[in-house]
Amino acid sequence: MNSYTSFKDTQIALKNGKTTCVKIVENYLKNISEKNSDINAFIEVFSDEALERAKQIDLKISEGTSSKLAGFVLGIKDNICIKDHKVSASSKILQGFTSLYSATVIERLLSEDAIIIGRLNCDEFAMGSGNENSVYGSVRNPLDMTKVPGGSSGGSAAAVVANMCLATLGSDTGGSIRQPASFCGLVGLKPTYSRVSRHGLIAYASSFDQIGPLTNTVEDTALLLEVIAGKDKMDSTSSSVQVDDYSSFIKPVKRKIAVLKDCLEREGLDVEVKQKLESTIQQLQDDGHEITYVSFPYLDFLVPTYYVLTTAEASSNLARFDGVHYGYRIENPENLEDTYIDSRTTAFGDEVKRRIMLGTFVLSAGYNDEYYKKAQQVRRIVQNKTDELLKDFDFILSPTSPHTAFEIGKKKVDPTVMYLEDIFTVHANISGNPAISIPLYTHSNGLPFGLQLLSKDFTEKDLLSFSSEIMKNFSE
Numbered sequence: 001m002n003s004y005t006s007f008k009d010t011q012i013a014l015k016n017g018k019t020t021c022v023k024i025v026e027n028y029l030k031n032i033s034e035k036n037s038d039i040n041a042f043i044e045v046f047s048d049e050a051l052e053r054a055k056q057i058d059l060k061i062s063e064g065t066s067s068k069l070a071g072f073v074l075g076i077k078d079n080i081c082i083k084d085h086k087v088s089a090s091s092k093i094l095q096g097f098t099s100l101y102s103a104t105v106i107e108r109l110l111s112e113d114a115i116i117i118g119r120l121n122c123d124e125f126a127m128g129s130g131n132e133n134s135v136y137g138s139v140r141n142p143l144d145m146t147k148v149p150g151g152s153s154g155g156s157a158a159a160v161v162a163n164m165c166l167a168t169l170g171s172d173t174g175g176s177i178r179q180p181a182s183f184c185g186l187v188g189l190k191p192t193y194s195r196v197s198r199h200g201l202i203a204y205a206s207s208f209d210q211i212g213p214l215t216n217t218v219e220d221t222a223l224l225l226e227v228i229a230g231k232d233k234m235d236s237t238s239s240s241v242q243v244d245d246y247s248s249f250i251k252p253v254k255r256k257i258a259v260l261k262d263c264l265e266r267e268g269l270d271v272e273v274k275q276k277l278e279s280t281i282q283q284l285q286d287d288g289h290e291i292t293y294v295s296f297p298y299l300d301f302l303v304p305t306y307y308v309l310t311t312a313e314a315s316s317n318l319a320r321f322d323g324v325h326y327g328y329r330i331e332n333p334e335n336l337e338d339t340y341i342d343s344r345t346t347a348f349g350d351e352v353k354r355r356i357m358l359g360t361f362v363l364s365a366g367y368n369d370e371y372y373k374k375a376q377q378v379r380r381i382v383q384n385k386t387d388e389l390l391k392d393f394d395f396i397l398s399p400t401s402p403h404t405a406f407e408i409g410k411k412k413v414d415p416t417v418m419y420l421e422d423i424f425t426v427h428a429n430i431s432g433n434p435a436i437s438i439p440l441y442t443h444s445n446g447l448p449f450g451l452q453l454l455s456k457d458f459t460e461k462d463l464l465s466f467s468s469e470i471m472k473n474f475s476e
């Protein structure tokens with residue numbers, strides 16, 4: 001057997017000589033070749049390169065010179081740059097574009113001897129909740145091929161649950177790591193804003209975007225965060241707060257947990273999701289944790305605030321894709337203006353165009369105060385309220401998503417229905433706090449779903465320690 005669902009098991013097998021990095025990679029490549037044509041998670045597989053690297057790392061292991069992630073095989077969302085490889089954010093507009101440098105997260109992974117096996121499908125420019133807005137087509141949920149894997153990091157979630165690699169990196173602007181993690185039964189972490197460098201991440205909404213891991217276990221998420229987090233001179237917004245040893249968990253202590261009443265009472269929340277969460281809350285209380293139901297009166301404002309601010313930032317970030325500088329250009333344009341207009345018209349998908357237009361509108365002279373400025377003010381109120389709650393509590397608990405994975409095609413017809421998918425996840429991106437989705441439950445429909453915890457800025461060590469404890473005590 002060369003198939004392991006945690007890095008710890010992988011390491012034990014490597015150490016006991018039961019496997020080698022080459023065998024592990026071969027096994028993943030086999031799974032990819034068997035499953036990927038149906039699942040559509042990988043858009044490019046680095047077969048030769050991954051095998052060659054596995055060989056080198058096997059050698060390092062035998063010489064006793066290998067680093068922390070030797071034998072860790074990862075897939076990378078297609079909005080994170082890897083030098084000399086194509087990157088497209090799943091958009092036609094970046095067709096043919098090759099990265100000139102690697103994202104800082106990639107350099108950090110490689111310097112610890114991780115192996116990168118390929119690039120993963122996602123929603124175009126990370127805009128979506130079902131991985132249905134990709135130029136490469138929809139990703140299917142390996143647990144039920146009629147359902148979405150979640151979005152926008154759908155390929156990142158599907159690849160892990162289908163055992164096509166051990167873990168992946170995704171990006172989370174409004175829930176794109178946590179919601180797919182919930183839909184595919186994985187751990188998904190959005191770190192504190194600025195904890196992980198965004199250098200080499202194709203920007204969607206710069207003041208919201210964060211890179212983070214999707215894994216089978218909390219331990220693997222902690223280990224990956226330890227490697228990718230920290231100050232980076234290439235990203236001036238990255239924080240110089242010291243990186244903790246996230247993977248050595250704090251021993252269990254009694255916690256103060258705020259449960260967001262408004263989320264549990266929310267219309268549209270699946271009855272079973274609610275019941276199962278409530279039973280965990282009861283168990284936590286029985287175990288001696290202090291539970292308080294608190295009100296969060298801003299729930300209805302989160303999604304509108306998120307979409308005003310992120311589309312504003314997106315309209316500016318995506319202005320650089322003009323048919324001249326990168327990737328796709330329309331053939332035989334008449335003049336410069338046509339080059340811009342026709343290239344963008346042809347190569348951006350509908351959702352991206354919708355957001356560019358919405359963002360341009362909310363920033364326009366007559367409407368700036370009414371929308372953009374107001375949304376900034378709401379953002380501040382949400383941040384203050386969150387800080388206030390976290391003065392009294394260690395964690396804020398809520399569902400990750402209102403339900404389990406939905407059918408491919410079902411929600412795409414109405415963008416506002418799709419936008420409401422993010423109702424519980426956008427909070428952490430608006431406020432900047434770290435948040436995690438932990439895969440505790442299986443619904444009677446057979447699909448998994450997660451519980452979400454949010455904590456104070458830069459308290460990932462607490463968040464991960466507590467998550468690991470909950471996983472041990474409460475997973476079904």
Ligand code: GLN
Nearest residue numbers: 126128172173174175176
């Ligand atoms: N689903 C959300 C959106 O469409 C979140 C995307 C993300 O986190 N990248 O914007």
